[in-house]
Structure formats: C-alpha cells, structure tokens
Amino acid sequence: VPAFESVIEAFEGFCDADPTYCAQLAVHVGGERLLDLSQGMEKDALLPVFSSSKGASAVVISLLVERRQLDLDATVASYWPEFAQKGKGAVTVRQLLSHQAGLNGVDGGFTTEELLAHEPLAERLAAQRPLWHPGAGVEYHAVTLGTLADELVRRIDGRTLADVLSQDVTTPRGVDIFMGTPESQDHRVLEALPPTSEELAAFLANPTAGVDLAGGGGRLASLSLPSGGIFDLFARVNSVAFRRVGPPAAGMTATARGLAALYACLRHEIGGQPPLLGDETIAQMSQMQVSGKELSSGLQVRFGIMFQVPCSPRWPFGSFRAFGHDGAGGSLAFYDPVHEIGFGYTVQRLPLPGGLDARAVELSRLVREAL
C-alpha cells in the first residue's frame, strides 16, 4: 500500500487557507479504494457535481460501444433520422460527442424546462442548423451534450441514459452517484454553495473573454446555457425538480467515493461485478478527438469521446492516457491507466471562475507522485 501522507496533509491543509473548505476525496488504485477523506462534510454526503455528470454519461456511451451497438464513425442520423435536418446528414457520432458539431445551443435559446423535459430540446437540436460548419471549430456543449447523448442512447437501447447508468452500472456495483436523485436519498444531499460576494465581485470585474454570463444575446457561449444564464442554472441545480430529473450533462449528485468507483469499475472488479469495459473500448473513448482553442473563450480544450483529456495549462489532471471530467462546481473525477487511478473529488463551494478546482489538480499530482 503506497504512502499517501503527502496527499492527506495537503487535503487537510486546504482549510488553513480557506476555513469554509468542505470537500471529499476518494482514490482507487485498481479495484481497491485506498483513500477516503472528507472535510467539513460527511463522507456519504451527496453534492451536485455539475459537468462531472458528463463523465457518467460517457460511461453509458462506452457501454454501447462495448456492446457494439454504437459505431463512433457512423452518422448520427443513422440512429436518429430526424437529426439529418439542416445540413447535419454527414455529422458523425464522433464529431457530435466531442463538441465539434456546432450544437452547443439552439436559435432563440432554450429554457431549463425544455432541458428537464428532454424531448423538446432534443427535437429542437435535431432541427437546428449547426452554429458553425461541423468540424470547423470546437466549443464546449455545456448542457446540450447530455441531451444529444441521451437521445442517442434512447434510440439505440430504448431506455434513457440515466436508466442504463443506474441499471447496468451503478446499482449492481453500489456506485454512489445518482443521475436523477430519488427522494430516498434527499436526506444526504447538500447544496452547492455559490461563491462569496467578494469572489463574485472580483470575477465579474474580470469576465472571461467572450462569455456572456447573463445568457441570451449574440454571443456564442451564451447560447450554451438555458435562457436564465449561469447563475440561474447554479440556483436550479440545488432544486429538487432539477436533481430529481438529473440532466445527463450536469444534473448528477455524487459522493467522491461514488465518482472514484465509477471510473475504477471500468477496468476493475467493484462490488463483485466484473470490469465494465474492455481495454479496446477504453482506448476508443479516451482517444483524443480534438485539441484547440474554444471558439468563444479562446481557452485550450482537449476532448476524447465526451471525456475531457488532460492538457496544460487547462486540465493537467493526469498522464496523456487519462480521461475524466470536471464540473463547474469544482468537482473532478478521472481514470488514469498509467497508475490505475480512479479519482473522485467534490467540493461544496464553487471555486471561481468555475470548473476544475486547482486544489483537485494538486491532489491528483500528489497521488501520482505517491505511486
């Protein structure tokens, strides 16, 4: 068993700098959980993990690839005929699921209600002309990626993405994540906390280039969010209605234990169940599909199939073989085949400017060093 003292020390030290720090950290190596820490909250508290949900959605897509039900090089329209509208007949699953198809939003914007109901947003995406020529650029599909993946799963499997996740992945293995949190778990759910007013003022004084946080309008990035904008979305994530549905892009609640186990179970025995995926499927899903600057923000991104893959300085969370996903609330979860690390991290207070908490990256570095 490796010595994780440096990781433990760092994790505990974060509350010296920030007394409000509440977080969980869990680390698997192979099938075994070797680290299980929390601070300021219970180890079994469930937190909204925002886009770390996309990692779980990617696991369901992986399962369809493993079962040879989904071919990444097929056109989306071969599974979802209505998708062929407005010049999208040749768009491949590969392009769609790596943020390259120009469907980060729809003309006129969409509402949270359309997102939660699924079909209305899926239909509008099928009828949408891509916001750029597919393949000509990359832009994070913050919300719609989940709806697009969900519709693909529904067309192929007949069940919803969330049902496949629960029935085929998490329930049999006791993986503690919920895409659609049942009432029975509500007592464990903590609210994601907004940034402090000082943090918010500093953030708003220095907005990220090209990002219109108010939503709507003529900026590409603003189309990625429901019409209320990002602060409305943050508020809704804490609502019962939102977590009960659990949209696949950003609606999951999870413990760090659950996130670590989700990635560990891909290649290792968890809960007495065999590994979920073969190495071939993992290689296909984690293969880098695009590397570039996001059209709206100019920030570096690198995606596999739905998964983020590491890149500096944006997402330096592992070896170039690693894959995972962060969340706007600060969470991080990934698998790194080089050391067989399954990593889960949650944090209650959203670190600005959103996305990957730098403390999570530091912890992941110390874990690799210890191995």
Added chain:
Amino acid sequence: VPAFESVIEAFEGFCDADPTYCAQLAVHVGGERLLDLSQGMEKDALLPVFSSSKGASAVVISLLVERRQLDLDATVASYWPEFAQKGKGAVTVRQLLSHQAGLNGVDGGFTTEELLAHEPLAERLAAQRPLWHPGAGVEYHAVTLGTLADELVRRIDGRTLADVLSQDVTTPRGVDIFMGTPESQDHRVLEALPPTSEELAAFLANPTAGVDLAGGGGRLASLSLPSGGIFDLFARVNSVAFRRVGPPAAGMTATARGLAALYACLRHEIGGQPPLLGDETIAQMSQMQVSGKELSSGLQVRFGIMFQVPCSPRWPFGSFRAFGHDGAGGSLAFYDPVHEIGFGYTVQRLPLPGGLDARAVELSRLVREAL
C-alpha cells in the same frame, strides 16, 4: 426610433482627432435607413471600397444558393471541369469560398492586366496546384477570391458576377454600389487617399509578420497580390480602367448608403422589392466555415462563405450571427440579424495597417448599444 445621439457624437468627434477625416456612415434597421451621415464629403460621393466588394460578390453567390443553382458541398469541378487539374478534383465550393483551397495566388505571380481581363487569371487558377494542401490552412485570397467566385457564377448563370449583381440586386432596388462603375457615375467618384508619409514610415518600420509589401518573391502573402504589390494596387484602384471593370474581389465603388442597403435588402423590403434571400440561405452563407491563424501573418481570421464573420480582436464588428466584409481602404459593411442592422461605412484616407478602420468598429458598437 432609437436615439442614435451617441453614434452621431462619436462620428462627428473623429475629426477632432483627425482634421483630414472624410467618411460616410449609413445604418439600416430592418428595411428603414435610420442614420445617414457624412463628414468632409458628400453623402452621395462614391469611394473605392476595396475588399468590401467581396461582400457584394458574396451576395451574388447567396442568390445562386437561394435559387438552388449552387450546392456548397459540391466540388468546384462539377461546375468548372478545368478546375480539377493538379489535385483539385475534390475541392468543394465550401472550401474554395472560405479561403481554404490554397489558391491565393499562382506560380510566378499574376498581373493586374490578367486580373482585369478575368479569363487569363481564371485559367491560371484552374491550372494551379494549391499552395498548401486544401483544408490544411487558411490564407486570405485578397484578389483571387473574386475571380474564382466570378468564374463559378459565369459557369452556372452564364452572366458575369457583376451583371447578376447589377441586374438582379442593385438596379431594381436602387442600391448605390457599382461593380464596374459606368462613365455616368464618374463625376461622383472620389479617390481613395494613400496614408500620409509619416504614417507610411511608421508602418514600414514595423511590417506585419510575413507580409512582403513589395510583391513577388518567396513569401506566401506576396503571391496574393498582383505583381506590382500593394502600393501599385492602391494606385490602380483609383484609375478609370480599374473601376470600369470593377474586379469582384476589390473593384467596387460605393456610398455608405449603398453598402448599408446592400445588406438590408437581403432580409428586408428595399425599393419596393421583396427580400432577396430566405433565412435558410443567410444561415448557410454566414455559418462560420473556418477559424484560425492566417498562414502568412499569424493573424486571427474567421470566414463564412466569402463573408467575414466577427472575431476578437481582429473583426469585432457584431454578434456571432453577423456577417460582412471590410476593405483595405478602411470601409466596413455588414448585417447583424440580432438587431437587424444593415451597416455601411466608407472612409477616404486609408488607415494603416490597412483593413478595418477602428473607428468603424467603435461606431458599430455604439449602434448596437443604442438598439
């Protein structure tokens, strides 16, 4: 009617900083012209607008798309068989008209005479091996893009691009632009003025990376211009011979009124004529096709089909839905569907280093703010 005081104030203020400032500004909102200003020149004076001509050429291409005569995903060779030479058989209209096909020039350079005669340059472009593998990069086709578009129009419609523009677009609507300025209009034409010698000295002391202004030689950008180089081109633009032909890439004369009306008439009734295009065609033409750094200069560019589309910091003239074109002489013209703005701006004295006049960008910002 919105209050455009801030726009008027800014426009009039520009001559405090620059007493030689001579410019026109016209703004349509929907089908109505709400601003019509000039300074140091008449409102009906015609100026050479350099590459803002490409916007008018793009309108003719749009018309062929609207009429289903041109399919952007077809190969160029399907309309123009000779184009298939030297590895160009698979080049699509989409690539060709978004500066990606490697035809910004021809081996050995070309003369202004070949440009004005059209066929000699078109034949040489058909026989040219792309200067990079099509799709592997983007470089502004400053002059040849007009010849390439013109040849496509001639092959499909039978008329020249300029004739289609005049007969089907501008004459019926009274849009005051001329691709090929007739003798009857010569009395209204002003000369584009070169930069002052101080400006020129400062510019030459700090040349844009990779740009060889003298023309010829071994630099990619220098191949984009006729053999005399850019200063010869600037001189020729003022000649009767040049404006009588009016090459579609850079040979138009226009008023700001005409430029604003050109864009307004695409979606609105102008001169008693119905809108020229359906929203579907506009969406296809203005869809971003490429975003990247120009091979020679490293400057950011973003193109739709022939149209420039906004990008920061290079061309921040509107929402991401906007489309238009600037000119080396400083002109700017665009349409922005978000506020239904048709914008036209001309300026007599070329602002260095050429291209979009920063004052035009500021005016466009104030117009959006007022709406």
Added chain:
Amino acid sequence: VPAFESVIEAFEGFCDADPTYCAQLAVHVGGERLLDLSQGMEKDALLPVFSSSKGASAVVISLLVERRQLDLDATVASYWPEFAQKGKGAVTVRQLLSHQAGLNGVDGGFTTEELLAHEPLAERLAAQRPLWHPGAGVEYHAVTLGTLADELVRRIDGRTLADVLSQDVTTPRGVDIFMGTPESQDHRVLEALPPTSEELAAFLANPTAGVDLAGGGGRLASLSLPSGGIFDLFARVNSVAFRRVGPPAAGMTATARGLAALYACLRHEIGGQPPLLGDETIAQMSQMQVSGKELSSGLQVRFGIMFQVPCSPRWPFGSFRAFGHDGAGGSLAFYDPVHEIGFGYTVQRLPLPGGLDARAVELSRLVREAL
C-alpha cells in the same frame, strides 16, 4: 558567380564565439557547388546527422511518387494490409507521412533493438491504435516516421528504403551520405559530441514544456523515443551498430557536401545523372500538409510530405517554397526553388535544446541575400 564573402565571413566568425565550433557548409546553386567550407574538421568527415536523415527518406518516397508507384491519397492499408488494424483503415499515406496519424510511438514503448531490426517495430506500429484520432493533431514522429516510410517502400519496391536510396540516388551520383554506413567509410566518421555539462545543466533546469527526456511514462512526447530516452539515443547514434543499420528516421552519416548534393540532384544534373524528379513531384512532396502547434510541446511545426517546410520562428530556413529537414544534432539541409539553392550544414557539437542550429539559419539567410 555570386559573392559569398558575407557567408564565408559569418561561418569563420562562429568560432570566435565558440572555439569548439566544428562544422561543414556546402551550397549548391543549380547543379554547381559554389560553397564548400569546413572548420575544425575535414570537408570529407562524416557526421551522424540525426533527423536530417528524414530528408533522404523523403527523397526515396519522392522517387516512388515520381514513378507512380505511390499515391499520396491512397490508404496506407492498400499497400500494407496489416496497417488497417485498430481504426487505421482510412488513414492515408498523406496523413501518415506528415506526422498526423498518431503513430509517434507504441503502447509500452519500444527499444532501440526493435528499431534496428525494423520488422518488430513495423509490426507493432501496424497493430497500434493511433495515440490521437488521425487528423486531430500533429506530433513529431521523431523515430517511427522512418520505420513507417521504410515499410511502405519495402511493400511497394521490394527493397529497403536504404537500398533504394543507395542504388537509385546516391551511388550513381556520388552523393556522400550513408543510410547504413559501410565499414569502408568508418575511418571518416566523427562522433557527434554531447553538449557540455554547463549547457546540459542549463537545459535540464528549463525543460521544454511537455517533453519528458527520461523516456517512458505518461507523456506523449516520451513515447516518440526508444525506451532509453533521448540521451541514450544520442549515445547510440555514435555506436557502430547504429550507424551500420542507419535507421531511416535518424541513422544517416553525411558530409555537408553530400547533404547539399542530395537536394541539388532532385532538380539538377549531378554526377552526370539527369535530375531525379520532375517539378510535379517536387510540388506534391513540398506542398504544406499541416501547420499547427505540436500536441506535446506547443511548438509551431509545418510539414510537407516527410519534409519540414519553413515557418517562423521555428524553422525560418527559406522561402515558403523551400523544403528540407534539420537534425537534433544541429544539421540542416534543404532545397529552395526560388534561388535553386541546395544547402548542407553539419555541426559536431549538438546545440541545445536540440534541432536546428541557429547558425545554420543565419548562414542560409546570408546565402539568399547573396543571390
């Protein structure tokens, strides 16, 4: 005959700044060698030229194109059926030979022994899933590019790449380079010298982003090298075993005379033999195929088919029509059609951080100025 005084003066001056400077410079203009200089070593001394070997490999590929035996747009698998494994069935020769196919290394790394034996590494490359989706990025295939090209040549011609080079190119023309240095030439071979310990310390204190010089591990760039890492490779390059085989990516020994003649003979009569290639083939091989930032290092690269093509600030060695290759030991060789320059440069002591010696670039600039 042009006056090359400035070149000679600069070349001789380099030893004022660096008394250990040992180098050769040869320049052809057309078929004639107009410069033939050396300093601190004999003009007929052979030095390991590292990746300048790739330029000679590219010449053999050019010969197959000239002979219409190889179509750059064909799939690799059409010549090498086993290559179709793991999602590589659609990879084209064009992608493969321009560092875009994701085969800079193999899972688990490879040994120098596998490289020298050829077949073991070729088989592993055929069985490898691309390290990124082919076309989604560019990364220098420092070692494997030679093996990949060699296997293509073997499948098409029946002979090894080195045999085609020797029998069809260098021996008939007396071009003094050796891909596989015979015992008879050993007396002329000098060792490439490692950097001094001061240089090495400075270099290691400031490693290039993303490059793991120790080899192995989870970094993409480290997979490009044999398992011993770059310093082991540098040591082996001086071994008899390595130079006797002469791997096509990096195993050649050459004089500057030989390098200059290699490029000159492509278009000019050398040793009484006709030019090796037609202009069409040269245009195809030197056409830029990719321009971008290397995935691991973020450094700018620009490649034709196997050849480097000039880009600033990385490889500013000629006009945009030029093509050639540098070597990690500091060598540079290229052809520039604008002045018909065949350029060869070798240097004994490796300039850090490796790759193109800045002095070679300066000499190439002075040569162009003199013409």
